[in-house]
Amino acid sequence: MLGRTAHGLFWMFRYLERAENTARLLEAGFHMALTRDVATAEEEWRSVIEAFGQRAGYEAKHGTYTGHQVWNYLLRDPDNATSVIAMIGAARTNARSVRSAISGELWEAVNESWMEISKLLARPVAQSSVGEAVQIIRRAGTVVLGAMTGSMLRNEGYHFARVGTFVERADCIARILDMKYYLLLPSLSYVGSSLDTGQWDQVLRSVSGDRAYRWLNAGQIDARGIVEFLVLDDRFPRSLAFCHSALREDLAALARIHGHEGESDALMRKSGTRISDLTIEDIFDMGLHEFLLEFLSANRAIAGSIAEDYRFLA
Template sequence: MLGRTASGVFWMARYLERAENTARLIDAGFRMALTRDRVVSEEEWRSVVATVGLRAGYEAANGSYTGVQVWNYLLRDKSNTGSVLAMTEAARTNARAVRTALTREVWEAVNESWMVLKDTLSRPVREGSVIDVLGTIRKQATLVRGALDGTMLRNDNYNFCRLGTFVERADNTARILDIKYFVLLPSLAWVGSSLDNVQWESVLRAVSGERAYRWLNAGAMDPRGITEFLILDERFPRSLAFCMDKLDSNLTGLARQYGNESSANELVAGIKRDLSAMTIERIFEGGLHQYIAAFLSRNRQVAQAIEHDYRFRA
């Protein structure tokens, strides 16, 4: 398989996952902002922009953090290469370049997503329509994912798609947890309060984990339990442990096909070992922020190793 083909399907999947994650984060921010006064609401929106790593670009284009400014910047602003619209277009560009590596159903799903979102986001998104727009983004992502899972051979093309998805998903879940503790919560005095509980619920909403967590924990909102769920629970498809397990299985599939393991295999295996030996008590003792910062760094190393080992730029 050519390196540029592997790169195309890998980055197609990353852009699609990142676009969906951005929509989920906006949804969580919107729901939190509805229950807050104006000043605190702006802090919520600042946290959303910080989570996706676009604070510098946003502040260069906008003077305040109102909801309508934030979600339009993140959804459709032409100056923002990290907007949902720009990322969907980038996914389509990559998919078109590697059409022979995709099934017809996958290409059509990606192309349709681009056309639907281009039309949906051709106008500024108002407060009354933002929830419907975010629902459309999630629906299109689900259609592409269904086409991938339902029609792709489990070969190297599929494995590179999955690698892109789970590298991106792990990064997103870790960032949401980190921002919760360092931006969202205004003061340690709020820990354990109703405000704190609402924010943790919003974290779960952002990763579509609220129902699963409540089902496992009889509805109790416990910060340590939620953190453990999002980091260590291999049953939840957006947890760090789940993402690493899938990266491991897809890298193993590539190693079996190509006859040798890569440095990415070793990196992911090391992260999996550490996660399986970790407890939530040890994470909090060492500092949640420090743990997540280290994980994000290791996850980036995995992505870079995949690109290097399989010669994406060759």
């Protein structure tokens, strides 16, 4: 497979995953802000912007953090290169460039999703329409992944698509967890104080983990338990452990197809060993923020090595 085709598949699914996770975080922020006073709601919206590293761009355009400004900036603002509409458009462009490497069903799912979301976001989104917009974006991600899983040959194209998905998902989940932890528990040390269980519940909802977590923990919302679930529980498909386990498997499959391993495989083994050896006590002793920064750095290094190993754009 040509490097530019691998690049197109990798980034097509990174963009799709990023758009979906933006919608998930936006939905969580929206529900939290509705229950807060004006000042606290503004802090919530600021944290949503900061989670995606968009504070500078946002503040260059807006002086305040009102909900209407934030969700339209994230969903459709033409000055925001990482808005949902921009990400869906970039995914479609990449899908078109690799049409010979994907199934017809997958192309149709991406193209139809783009048309539906473009129509939805053609005008500013009102508060009454935020829920509908988020649902449509999340459904688009589910439909595209379903088309990929159900119709693509299990060749290198399939594995590059999955690699892009799990690199991006791990990055987004780590950012959401870091941002929400700082909003809810500013102290770096773990304290058994009373936490806002409603907000921790929204953290779980933002990653579709609320039902799974409750089933495993008899419905009890606990900060330490939630962090353990989202970081270390490899049964949950949006945990950091699951993402890197899946990423390791797909990189191993690519190495078998190509007949050699690269730097990305070595980095994945190192990351896998690191996570498998950790306990929740280790993470809190280190500091959750410090652990997540380390994880994000390792995830970026893996993504960069994948591009080098498989000569993206070559």
